[in-house]
Amino acid sequence: MDDHHQNSSTKAIGLCLLPSELMQNIFLSLVLPEIVRLKLVNKSFSNIISDQNFIRECNLKSKSTTWLFVYKKRWLRDATLHGFTDQSDRWFRIPIIDFLKPINFHGEDLYFLTASGNVFLFASNNVQEVIAVNFVTVTVKIIPPSPLGPRGTSSWRRSGMKLIPGKLGSDHFRFLFAEFIANRPVLFVYESESNKWELMEAEENVDFLPRGSQRGDEYIFLSVVNGARESVLIATEYNCNSPLILRPRFDVRGQDERPLTVGFSWGNTIDRLHVYGDGYMMIVKSDGADPPNRNLRMIKEIEVWGLSLNGRNWEYMSSVPNVLIEKIKKPYGVMMGCLEERNGTLRAAMMSNFEGLWDIVWLTFDVKAKEWSWVPLPDCKMKGFNMAGISFSSGLALP
Template sequence: MDDHRQNSAPNAIGLCLLPSELMHSIFLSLVLPEIIRLKLVSKSFSHIISDQSFIRECNSRSSSTTWLFVYKKRWLRDAILHSFTDRSDRWFRIPITELLKPINFHSEDLYFLMASGNFFLFASNTVGQVIAVNLVTMTVKRIPPSTLGPRGTSSWRRSGMKLVTGRPGSDKFRFMFAEFVENRPVLFVYNSETEQWESTVAEENNVGCPPRGSHKGAESIFLNAMNGPRESVLIASTPDCDAPVVLRPRFDGRRVADDGQLTVGLSWGNAMDRLHVYGDGYMMIVESEGGVERNRNKRVVRGIEMWGVSSDGRRWEYVSRVPNELTKEMEKPYGVMMGCLEERNGVIRASLVSNCEGFWDIIWLSYHTMSKQWTWIPVPDCKMKGWNMAGISFSSGLTLP
């Protein structure tokens, strides 16, 4: 984690004079990156943080905390992973360069693919490898290429991948991705326990296998194999089914408004007017138009809608629209925009990252499917001017071992 030990010594001495029960309570009020950093400050801090009762209570609180991670870098210089949670009001810096030094990438910069729990995946373009990093135990692991062979960074699609970790504190994970092979959707799964890949051709969804959920309460994993303007191809891995199934939801661009009238979305003629962001069986549509100056290189967000795969897997169904007053709060001009989307425990989280003349802006939105409420989480400036964006991901379940 971010190293500022020269300023920590006086504070550490003062804290050590406090009763251990009080220090225990103070440490639990911190977020996990701060706790991990404190563990390196002194032996007394490390003793408190390593206590099993502290670990259980800390993990109970932090396992449900959602993080937004942004990887930024300067060409062939230090790369920094920045993290932010709604439990805090500032970004945390996690240096990555030194951790990855034991693995030689010929001075190549890596790309941040995704994160889940304590694991973070990075991709190399030159050798086509994926690297798994455990930021808590500070260990690095190469993932062998799948049967498709080495893949460059442009081959990885965020909506077509999933990183699944075990119970809190587990050092096991599965890395899944969907791809077309000989015009057939195939699910590839890497198991860190066996260190082997398995590939399964997905079956067409004509056997009545439910695409969402199961009687055990475990939800399906959705991976986008292809996204088109009118139809998507998804692979759903469901506990109730022996093999993954193919879903082909169609999108007609229509929804029923609150007043009962049928409305039609914007045309696909201009890709800048409508951005689609996919993830976990959902699709977010970001509608934009030219700014006040009508500068064709600058856009302004005018509306955001959420759609989801229907229960039969055959169409995209309208879910909700961000209230206009909330959209106006986020109204800033942008030149380019990208996004990421995830669903976990009934909450859909979306992040939109935009750039306008070298200045980056990040929007964090959440939609609670049960209460049908939207939440906008203000994200402080990440101070990315002069840096390159090299990946963004949500993650939950960051825990102490």
């Protein structure tokens, strides 16, 4: 037995000697991945964490916690999901290979699609399958091919899909994605409980929708097509009945009409990056770096736009204050982003690369108060790794 294992065992035994009420308070100060890991240490810890009162308190705290997950890899056996929450001060590591042992992927690399609740979705490129992993119940499930058939990793658009968890602590979920089929926007819905897909053609919107700052969380918005001047979205209620087609236009008058890209940009050719999510659009504008380098860009402005009252236009909402831009701007060669809205708060993540070193910026915007904030992130030590997915998530819970 090595010294590290001896020290860990000694600490665990010493902790077990404390009153159970004090141990519960200590455990509740931890984040859920740490609590799940503690459950495996010994029977005493497992009994405390399995107590219904402890589960209720833990889930109440976890319900309001937002996570940012990043998937990095060199090869599958070295692939790791890293998670960070603004209620902690460090990254948490989740080795992926441990959860995929029941499924043989012949060493194939995976791509991280999205996460919500306890469920995380990964996609394979060669086998072209989607895999659902529950890190709390330690289960893995292969989702059957959608009506479109097997899909490679490049077919999945982050702003065009949504993962909806079941009840708190449940193993069930729904997976939605939108596509343009035969020149028509179509909604695809997978129910894990029935293990079946449903296909629904969206109808043109004839009624107005609430404004972005007023609509609450009763609608799901999935991007289908995003262009320089017009977007196509599908809007559906959570029961997924009667999905609607929205075609918001973007007024480019007075806007920067230099080249743009959606979701991912190479700094040497792109000056404007559009990131979509949950019926919102973030525009990241960049200029050349100083000192000049044609392969590098520097962020100069970030705007947020939302859907208009009738869903026919993108409306300007706010810009990141200059004092905050000065804190977050760094030279970059490549940038990708993700955007989500939950309970009236927008969360945006921008992941950029400069000479092999990755940097992540996490911004939040209170839609009602129109206030921006920045969540500083510690170094995730990602130099030399390939980035294979990024996503916000919430609702991690003990079953």
